[in-house]
Amino acid sequence: MNEIMAYLSMTRLKLKHPWYLLPYLIQSYRIIQQIRASEGFICGQVLTEPNLCMWTMTWWESSAASRAFFRQGNHRSVMPVLDRWSVEAAGMNQQVDCIHSYTWAEAAQMISKDGFFPPLSTPSPNQRQQYIPPPRFPWATVPFRQISHDP
Numbered sequence: 032m033n034e035i036m037a038y039l040s041m042t043r044l045k046l047k048h049p050w051y052l053l054p055y056l057i058q059s060y061r062i063i064q065q066i067r068a069s070e071g072f073i074c075g076q077v078l079t080e081p082n083l084c085m086w087t088m089t090w091w092e093s094s095a096a097s098r099a100f101f102r103q104g105n106h107r108s109v110m111p112v113l114d115r116w117s118v119e120a121a122g123m124n125q126q127v128d129c130i131h132s133y134t135w136a137e138a139a140q141m142i143s144k145d146g147f148f149p150p151l152s153t154p155s156p157n158q159r160q161q162y163i164p165p166p167r168f169p170w171a172t173v174p175f176r177q178i179s180h181d182p
Contacts, residue, residue: 038090041088041122043120045118046117047116066089069099071100073089078135118158135165
Protein backbone atom coordinates (compact mmCIF):
# COMPACT_ATOMS: atom_id res chain seq x y z
CA MET A 32 0.00 0.00 0.00
CA ASN A 33 1.56 3.29 -1.12
CA GLU A 34 0.96 6.36 1.06
CA ILE A 35 0.20 8.91 -1.65
CA MET A 36 -2.97 10.77 -2.59
CA ALA A 37 -4.62 9.23 -5.61
CA TYR A 38 -7.86 9.42 -7.55
CA LEU A 39 -9.75 6.14 -7.85
CA SER A 40 -12.15 5.34 -10.67
CA MET A 41 -14.28 2.17 -10.65
CA THR A 42 -16.72 1.00 -13.31
CA ARG A 43 -18.96 -1.98 -13.88
CA LEU A 44 -21.25 -2.93 -16.70
CA LYS A 45 -23.23 -5.98 -17.70
CA LEU A 46 -23.64 -6.73 -21.38
CA LYS A 47 -27.14 -7.37 -22.76
CA HIS A 48 -26.16 -10.37 -24.83
CA PRO A 49 -23.11 -12.51 -25.67
CA TRP A 50 -23.23 -10.99 -29.18
CA TYR A 51 -21.68 -7.87 -27.68
CA LEU A 52 -18.81 -9.71 -26.00
CA LEU A 53 -16.36 -9.68 -28.92
CA PRO A 54 -16.89 -5.99 -29.79
CA TYR A 55 -16.66 -5.16 -26.09
CA LEU A 56 -13.38 -7.07 -25.67
CA ILE A 57 -11.87 -5.40 -28.74
CA GLN A 58 -12.83 -1.94 -27.48
CA SER A 59 -11.74 -2.82 -23.94
CA TYR A 60 -8.29 -3.82 -25.19
CA ARG A 61 -7.97 -0.51 -27.05
CA ILE A 62 -9.15 1.47 -24.03
CA ILE A 63 -6.72 -0.30 -21.69
CA GLN A 64 -3.89 0.59 -24.07
CA GLN A 65 -5.12 4.19 -24.01
CA ILE A 66 -5.24 4.14 -20.20
CA ARG A 67 -1.73 2.69 -19.94
CA ALA A 68 -0.36 5.48 -22.16
CA SER A 69 -2.33 8.27 -20.43
CA GLU A 70 -0.59 11.00 -18.51
CA GLY A 71 -1.31 10.63 -14.80
CA PHE A 72 -2.33 6.97 -14.86
CA ILE A 73 -0.79 4.98 -11.99
CA CYS A 74 -2.18 1.43 -12.12
CA GLY A 75 -5.35 -0.54 -12.64
CA GLN A 76 -7.08 -3.87 -12.86
CA VAL A 77 -9.91 -5.41 -14.84
CA LEU A 78 -12.26 -8.31 -14.27
CA THR A 79 -14.27 -10.03 -17.00
CA GLU A 80 -16.82 -12.51 -15.71
CA PRO A 81 -18.56 -15.32 -17.64
CA ASN A 82 -21.95 -13.78 -16.76
CA LEU A 83 -21.04 -10.80 -19.00
CA CYS A 84 -20.18 -8.46 -16.11
CA MET A 85 -17.15 -6.27 -16.72
CA TRP A 86 -15.30 -4.36 -14.00
CA THR A 87 -12.46 -1.79 -13.97
CA MET A 88 -10.56 -0.17 -11.14
CA THR A 89 -7.97 2.48 -12.00
CA TRP A 90 -5.83 4.85 -9.93
CA TRP A 91 -4.78 8.26 -11.23
CA GLU A 92 -2.55 11.07 -9.99
CA SER A 93 -5.54 13.46 -10.05
CA SER A 94 -9.15 13.82 -11.06
CA ALA A 95 -7.96 16.03 -13.94
CA ALA A 96 -5.85 13.16 -15.32
CA SER A 97 -8.81 10.78 -15.09
CA ARG A 98 -11.15 13.27 -16.80
CA ALA A 99 -8.61 13.93 -19.57
CA PHE A 100 -8.51 10.19 -20.35
CA PHE A 101 -12.29 9.86 -20.15
CA ARG A 102 -12.92 12.67 -22.65
CA GLN A 103 -10.67 11.51 -25.47
CA GLY A 104 -9.69 8.67 -27.76
CA ASN A 105 -11.20 5.21 -27.73
CA HIS A 106 -12.97 5.72 -24.42
CA ARG A 107 -14.88 8.74 -25.67
CA SER A 108 -15.78 7.05 -28.96
CA VAL A 109 -17.21 3.93 -27.29
CA MET A 110 -19.38 5.73 -24.71
CA PRO A 111 -22.31 6.25 -27.15
CA VAL A 112 -22.77 2.45 -27.50
CA LEU A 113 -23.06 1.92 -23.73
CA ASP A 114 -26.86 2.02 -23.89
CA ARG A 115 -27.02 -0.36 -26.85
CA TRP A 116 -24.65 -2.93 -25.29
CA SER A 117 -25.58 -2.80 -21.57
CA VAL A 118 -28.39 -3.65 -19.17
CA GLU A 119 -26.32 -2.44 -16.21
CA ALA A 120 -23.77 0.36 -16.03
CA ALA A 121 -22.35 2.20 -13.06
CA GLY A 122 -19.23 3.97 -11.92
CA MET A 123 -17.68 5.82 -9.05
CA ASN A 124 -14.81 8.26 -8.64
CA GLN A 125 -13.23 9.47 -5.44
CA GLN A 126 -10.07 10.92 -3.97
CA VAL A 127 -8.29 8.36 -1.80
CA ASP A 128 -5.45 8.68 0.69
CA CYS A 129 -3.43 5.84 -0.78
CA ILE A 130 -3.28 3.32 -3.57
CA HIS A 131 -5.11 0.41 -2.00
CA SER A 132 -6.27 -2.63 -3.89
CA TYR A 133 -9.92 -2.89 -2.91
CA THR A 134 -11.64 -6.22 -3.34
CA TRP A 135 -14.27 -6.40 -6.05
CA ALA A 136 -16.87 -7.00 -3.30
CA GLU A 137 -15.79 -3.70 -1.71
CA ALA A 138 -15.99 -2.05 -5.12
CA ALA A 139 -19.55 -3.34 -5.56
CA GLN A 140 -20.54 -1.87 -2.18
CA MET A 141 -18.85 1.46 -2.89
CA ILE A 142 -20.46 1.82 -6.33
CA SER A 143 -23.89 0.81 -4.99
CA LYS A 144 -23.62 3.36 -2.17
CA ASP A 145 -21.91 6.34 -3.86
CA GLY A 146 -21.85 5.56 -7.59
CA PHE A 147 -23.56 7.02 -10.61
CA PHE A 148 -25.93 4.97 -12.74
CA PRO A 149 -26.50 6.35 -16.24
CA PRO A 150 -29.99 5.90 -17.66
CA LEU A 151 -30.32 2.87 -19.95
CA SER A 152 -33.14 2.04 -22.37
CA THR A 153 -33.38 -1.60 -21.18
CA PRO A 154 -32.19 -1.57 -17.56
CA SER A 155 -32.08 -4.72 -15.47
CA PRO A 156 -33.83 -4.82 -12.08
CA ASN A 157 -30.40 -4.26 -10.45
CA GLN A 158 -29.85 -1.14 -12.56
CA ARG A 159 -33.29 0.23 -11.64
CA GLN A 160 -32.57 -0.39 -7.94
CA GLN A 161 -29.00 1.00 -8.29
CA TYR A 162 -27.60 -2.18 -6.82
CA ILE A 163 -24.32 -3.81 -7.82
CA PRO A 164 -23.97 -7.44 -6.75
CA PRO A 165 -20.45 -8.60 -5.89
CA PRO A 166 -18.64 -10.54 -8.60
CA ARG A 167 -18.81 -14.30 -8.61
CA PHE A 168 -15.36 -14.80 -10.15
CA PRO A 169 -12.98 -12.28 -8.50
CA TRP A 170 -9.99 -14.57 -9.07
CA ALA A 171 -10.08 -13.66 -12.79
CA THR A 172 -8.62 -10.19 -12.10
CA VAL A 173 -5.95 -8.93 -14.48
CA PRO A 174 -3.74 -6.06 -13.24
CA PHE A 175 -2.13 -3.56 -15.61
CA ARG A 176 0.37 -0.74 -15.26
CA GLN A 177 1.51 2.35 -17.07
CA ILE A 178 3.48 1.83 -20.27
CA SER A 179 7.13 2.50 -19.54
CA HIS A 180 8.55 5.39 -21.55
CA ASP A 181 12.12 4.72 -20.46
CA PRO A 182 14.68 4.14 -23.25
